[in-house]
Amino acid sequence: MIAKLYGVGRVLKGKLCVPGDKSISHRAIMFSSLVKGKTVVEGFLPSEDCLSTMDIFQKLGVSIEREGTKLTIEGKGMEALEAPAGSLYCGNSGTTMRLMAGILSGQTFSSVLFGDESLEKRPMGRVLSPLSKMGAKISAEGEKCTAPLKIEGSALKGICYESPISSAQVKSAVLLASLYAKGETVYTEPSLSRDHTERLLSAMGADIETRILKDGKAEIHLRPGKDLHPIPGIFSVPGDISSAAYFMAACFFLPGSEVLLESVGLNESRSGILDVLSNMGAKFQILNKKTIGGEERGDVLLTYGKLRGTEIAGALIPRLIDELPVLAILATIAEGETVIKNAEELKVKESNRIRAVVENLTSLGIPCVETEDGMRISGQDGIFPLKGKRIPSFKDHRIAMSFAVLGLLCSKESPMEIEDAECISISYPGFFKDLEKLLDGNPEVC
Numbered sequence: 520m521i522a523k524l525y526g527v528g529r530v531l532k533g534k535l536c537v538p539g540d541k542s543i544s545h546r547a548i549m550f551s552s553l554v555k556g557k558t559v560v561e562g563f564l565p566s567e568d569c570l571s572t573m574d575i576f577q578k579l580g581v582s583i584e585r586e587g588t589k590l591t592i593e594g595k596g597m598e599a600l601e602a603p604a605g606s607l608y609c610g611n612s613g614t615t616m617r618l619m620a621g622i623l624s625g626q627t628f629s630s631v632l633f634g635d636e637s638l639e640k641r642p643m644g645r646v647l648s649p650l651s652k653m654g655a656k657i658s659a660e661g662e663k664c665t666a667p668l669k670i671e672g673s674a675l676k677g678i679c680y681e682s683p684i685s686s687a688q689v690k691s692a693v694l695l696a697s698l699y700a701k702g703e704t705v706y707t708e709p710s711l712s713r714d715h716t717e718r719l720l721s722a723m724g725a726d727i728e729t730r731i732l733k734d735g736k737a738e739i740h741l742r743p744g745k746d747l748h749p750i751p752g753i754f755s756v757p758g759d760i761s762s763a764a765y766f767m768a769a770c771f772f773l774p775g776s777e778v779l780l781e782s783v784g785l786n787e788s789r790s791g792i793l794d795v796l797s798n799m800g801a802k803f804q805i806l807n808k809k810t811i812g813g814e815e816r817g818d819v820l821l822t823y824g825k826l827r828g829t830e831i832a833g834a835l836i837p838r839l840i841d842e843l844p845v846l847a848i849l850a851t852i853a854e855g856e857t858v859i860k861n862a863e864e865l866k867v868k869e870s871n872r873i874r875a876v877v878e879n880l881t882s883l884g885i886p887c888v889e890t891e892d893g894m895r896i897s898g899q900d901g902i903f904p905l906k907g908k909r910i911p912s913f914k915d916h917r918i919a920m921s922f923a924v925l926g927l928l929c930s931k932e933s934p935m936e937i938e939d940a941e942c943i944s945i946s947y948p949g950f951f952k953d954l955e956k957l958l959d960g961n962p963e964v965c
């Protein structure tokens with residue numbers, strides 16, 4: 520599918536409830552499936568990635584019923600997953616494959632995880648290495664330590680592991696495996712990555728503790744053996760700040776725009792985009808802040824204004840890793856240069872996101888440079904209207920949605936055309952509909 524986008528002469532106005540958080544939706548299924556008892560999840564994200572996780576747990580014998588964004592999960596307990604009849608398909612989802620590798624390593628049966636073309640190119644050594652140290656019998660059947668992953672369930676032991684990267688997928692794989700292990704696991708990462716796993720495990724009764732060390736490293740201690748229980752009451756998933764990010768950025772592309780994004784997850788380990796917006800001089804307010812089930816959420820009200828370039832680097836990177844493509848797009852209209860550093864992880868996402876952004880911006884005539892660990896973008900006040908072009912999405916949902924936002928600089932006569940735009944369904948199936956509604960000034964999109 521080719522999506523055509525334009526915004527000249529339009530404004531973005533109204534309020535929007537962005538769909539549920541992808542990371543938390545995956546974890547809602549996984550964690551609720553592992554404990555004995557019923558969990559009701561509200562605000563689940565029914566995107567392709569999360570449906571891959573749901574399908575896998577159904578194949579492992581867990582009863583999960585879905586009505587729209589509501590799930591009813593009947594967990595049977597940590598030891599009660601059943602051997603699957605065949606290989607387990609993770610689709611495009613790195614979170615599914617890496618977290619499942621942790622869970623399946625501690626089972627008493629064998630399993631195989633495979634994925635689509637993109638997922639089978641992504642590095643799996645990062646999970647194989649710590650899991651093998653725990654005693655997991657896991658091998659990567661692909662050429663470069665890539666999927667399919669073959670896992671023979673085995674007895675595991677706790678480890679002390681210092682990860683070279685801040686990755687919540689690796690951390691979660693190890694923490695999930697450590698639930699099945701003998702002895703404590705201590706996991707250290709260079710700076711705290713998203714901590715939904717730790718918050719959820721703690722809310723379910725696990726003996727888990729996070730220490731932030733003087734040098735900024737995060738050290739997580741998990742002592743297994745506690746009986747975990749389902750999340751009490753309703754498991755309510757907040758809106759995904761990574762999906763909200765496209766509208767946060769879009770608001771600054773069209774003069775006169777004002778958008779209220781409701782019930783957005785504001786967990787500190789995910790909200791780096793708000794720090795960057797502040798540094799760029801963006802006008803926004805957080806309203807109705809509250810904490811539900813250990814996760815903060817609130818409404819974000821954004822008003823159009825001019826922005827300045829900034830630097831995005833260091834410990835900020837894991838707090839906004841998925842928002843970097845759209846922040847790079849936002850940098851194109853900010854005064855001065857924006858520099859993104861320490862973001863080499865972008866090269867191993869659903870596409871090489873540094874290359875994808877730089878190639879597309881360059882082909883549109885916007886000055887930017889690819890660097891070893893990021894990119895530099897020169898903001899252009901005068902690129903409005905932008906002459907649209909047909910550009911690839913690299914079949915990467917975040918690249919497709921980021922360039923849709925840039926398309927708002929184009930006129931109806933010369934729109935931005937994005938190839939393979941159906942890939943947005945990986946994380947945000949209703950994205951184009953929501954964008955169109957806000958562009959027409961619809962006051963209610965919830």
Ligand code: S3P
Pocket residue numbers: 541542543614685686687688689691713840841864
């Ligand atoms: C995720 C962690 C991040 C993020 C991904 C979701 C998760 O990946 O980019 O979209 O749910 O744990 P890494 O752990 O590879 O940084």
